[in-house]
Amino acid sequence: MDNVCVIGGSRYFGLHLVTLLQRSGARVTVVNRGSAPPPPGTEHLVADRSDEASLTAALGGRTFDAVVDQVLYTPAQAAVARRVFAGRTPRYVMTSTMEVYDPATSPLVPAATGPVDEDAVDPAGWPVDPALPWHDPAALARHFGEPAAYAEGKRQAEAVLAHDAPFSWASVRSAHVLGGGAQDFTGRLAHYVERIAAGRPVAVHPAARPTSFVHHREIAAFLARTAAGDATGPLNACSDGALTAVELSALVAERLGTSARLRSPEGGDASPFSFDRDYAMDNGRAAALGFRFSRTADWLPGAIDEAAAGVR
Template identity: 30%
Template sequence: MKLLVLGGTHHVGRAVVEAALQRGDEVSTLNRGISRPPAPDVRALIADRTDTASVKTALGDGEWDAVIDTWIWAPRVVRDSARLLADRAGHYGYVSTRGVHRWPWPPAADESAPLVEADPGSEDGSDYGAAKRGGELAVLESFGERALLARAGMILGPYEDVGRIPWWLRRLEKGGRVLAPGPAEARLQYIDVRDLADWLLRSADRGLGGAYTATGRPRAITTEDLLTTALEVTGFATELVWAPADLMRREGLTLGLELGLYLPDGTVPSGMHDANTGAVFSAGLTIRPLRNTLADTWAWLQTEGDPAPHPDAPSTDTWIDAATEQRVLAQL
């Protein structure tokens, strides 16, 4: 397959490029060329996505079987790229988010849950859900049934730059008693970035279109599964000390917010980790074991070091600082 990845240097985009090369696809990437050097055997097209003329020049007269786009800011940028590619690509896979659904998410929601209002021509990318929904509408405008909208849930695995598992692995590495956000039996739903990448590519092969909630099985693991498995694969001598949710709220801590255990106002959300994913599994999604996800994430961190934080990700310093952690541990 001739594949064009818009982005391709971070997180999902990087995973897509690596999976495509492993399959033997002919891969082009389009980005500014300043974050990471292109992978070997990739044709690197250099352009600023916000500059439509620059993108048009970089694309030249190229044609591709499929496009994968991971853009997260102003929808207008997606609209302009999709228009340029409408007659030169057979398939457009857009990495979206469950955040396009209107709050509150109903329990066991599927792809038919209500969506936020959005404008595909908007220059505003400050509202993540609205920006992604605008991107969806922009892709649909040019590609229609040839568009695949992958509404991802919590994405884990190597290359993560949003402060979830890398933060936890570094904290566990320090050893000692570690404050863990209770309850330990809280259920989580997630997807490994490489499983998402593989599914996007297989879907492009088939020309699959439509919207899919692209995450793993509902309530697949517990918070305790996540953290104890992290300890097992790393071998750290660390003791997890589980803090009741009401204590965390009284102390004003945000630890646990990164895993979607509660919302910024302290309420426990419905529908966060129990999305109905029947459609995406019927469409061929496969999921690797949690142990593999965590072990490979740790191996990546050891090899490459901590990633530069995503510009839109919250500061990981907000989860908890050492002094606050020790104060709360003393109460337990």
């Protein structure tokens, strides 16, 4: 790829993605609202990606070998992307999420009995409701509840791309991203480090079920690889080795040289990554395409160290 557009790409693993693309020799154009500068050496276009006129004007006559959309959250945004990038690129990759598989966010999502593959949620058959208030996050939260609004927005965005898209498209369904220390604005691993280091209990379900993780640099590498490839449809992106919140707590405690205190959640206040249902992904399709993810156990100690350094 000689010329790539990244929508978003100015924070966390989006920064790694842009850097990887640049190192591969690609010219990178970053589109965002101007709230944060992109990495040096990129062309920076300021536009609201939800505003079709604004996005069209910012792009001008530019075309791209591929587009990687880091901030595609709703079917309304996907519809804008279809129209604006038709004829501008042959390849479109959206960053999606494993939350599309969470049965707690939709009655249409089947409950899992182990790691799920991409067929568990098929975007080609997923219903799209354009009449919902996709431009009003507060109204969506009231309609769906949280975090269901986020998950449903991603599912319906994938579905819009799946219906006769004017380009080859793929959605990368990312596992929970860890690593990066202070860069990780979610603070979810830091939650464990802070509480365990201070001897405070971590709220986990009594029969916590496993979930999947991926390192922040590895998800960036997989997005870059997907943009350069020709695989279509959804792709699961996760490291080998799912963990329960209990296991994660034990690993954090071991790294900190202490022990973890656990308690049952009360009133729904479970810690991040604690689930009372199976919530892990199968990355077999990515492996069949030639991408081998690392083991969670190989990079998690370093991620814990980074989080610990950030909370001191």
